Structures are given as structure tokens and as C-alpha cells.
Amino acid sequence: MKTRRKQGGITLLGFIIVAGVVGFFLFIGFKLFPMYSEYYSVKSALKSLAAEPGVGNYPPARIQxxxxxxxxxxxxxxxxxxxxxxQRVDNGWQMDVKYEVREPLVANLDAVGRFEATQMLTGTGADPN
Incomplete structure (x- = not known):
């Protein structure tokens, strides 16, 4: 006597729904990734600037x-x-970066990212001038 095995799996409609949800999140990720990547570039630039020898003695125009x-x-x-x-703080400078990024998503919907980064610039060393 042969018994029928019950097949398991996803239907075409279920696959389309799952693909749509995954596609939506991928779309949002592709739109948001550049703004977060830029923010990490800002943080990296601030950290490398803080590591510069003598940056605490530089004038603000040169720091910028x-x-x-x-x-x-x-x-x-x-x-x-x-x-x-x-702004001048004790024996160095404090650098604040505050900005907003607005990315269009769909029709009249935008994704807005507000980013803030602060770094103390107190590198000691010889005066560069």
C-alpha cells in the first residue's frame, strides 16, 4: 500500500509577498546606506584630525x-x-558638526537623517606656523 506524501513549500502568492517585503527593505536600505556612510566619513575625518600633531594650536580656518x-x-x-x-575649549578646540540629509523615497515621502558629531582637538606639539 502506497501512502501519499504531503508536499510542503511556499505557494506562488506567498513567494510574491515575501519577495515584495524583502525588496521593499532592500530599497530602503539602498536609500539610507549613503547617508550613514557619509556620517561615518565625518566621524573618521574628525578622529584623524584630532590625531594630527599640534592641532590644538591651529587657527580655526586651518582646522576647517x-x-x-x-x-x-x-x-x-x-x-x-x-x-x-x-570653539575654544581649555587648551584646544571643540569641533561640532550638525547637519541634516533628506533623501526622497517614494512620491512625496522622504527619509530624513539628522546627524551630530563632536570632537575635542587638543593635539599637542610644535606650532605649525
Whole structure:
């Protein structure tokens, strides 16, 4: 006597629904990845600037120039000079970067990312000038 085995699996409709949900999340990920990648480039530029010898003695214009040179290497497009604030703190500088990125998603829906990064610039060493 032969018994019928019950087949298991996903139906075509179930596969289309799963593919649609996965596709939606991939689409959102592809839209959000560049803004987070840029944020990590900003953090990396701040850390490498803090490691520069004598940065605590640099004038703010030179600090800002060095920061934007580091950002240009990583093709960062959303951070502008008005987003960067440098203020004197004790024996160095505090650099704050606050900016917003708005990416269109679908029709009139946008993804908005607000990013903030702060770094103390107290590198000691010889005066560069």
C-alpha cells in the first residue's frame, strides 16, 4: 500500500509577498546606506584630525580647511561650512558638526537623517606656523 506524501513549500502568492517585503527593505536600505556612510566619513575625518600633531594650536580656518580636505577624499556632499562650529575649549578646540540629509523615497515621502558629531582637538606639539 502506497501512502501519499504531503508536499510542503511556499505557494506562488506567498513567494510574491515575501519577495515584495524583502525588496521593499532592500530599497530602503539602498536609500539610507549613503547617508550613514557619509556620517561615518565625518566621524573618521574628525578622529584623524584630532590625531594630527599640534592641532590644538591651529587657527580655526586651518582646522576647517583640513577637515573639509579629509571629507573631499570620501566624496561627502551634504556637510557644508555652515554646519561646522569650532570653539575654544581649555587648551584646544571643540569641533561640532550638525547637519541634516533628506533623501526622497517614494512620491512625496522622504527619509530624513539628522546627524551630530563632536570632537575635542587638543593635539599637542610644535606650532605649525
Amino acid at each position: 580647511d583640513l577637515f573639509f580636505r579629509r571629507l573631499n577624499i570620501s566624496y561627502s556632499a551634504h556637510v557644508k561650512k555652515e554646519h561646522v562650529k569650532i
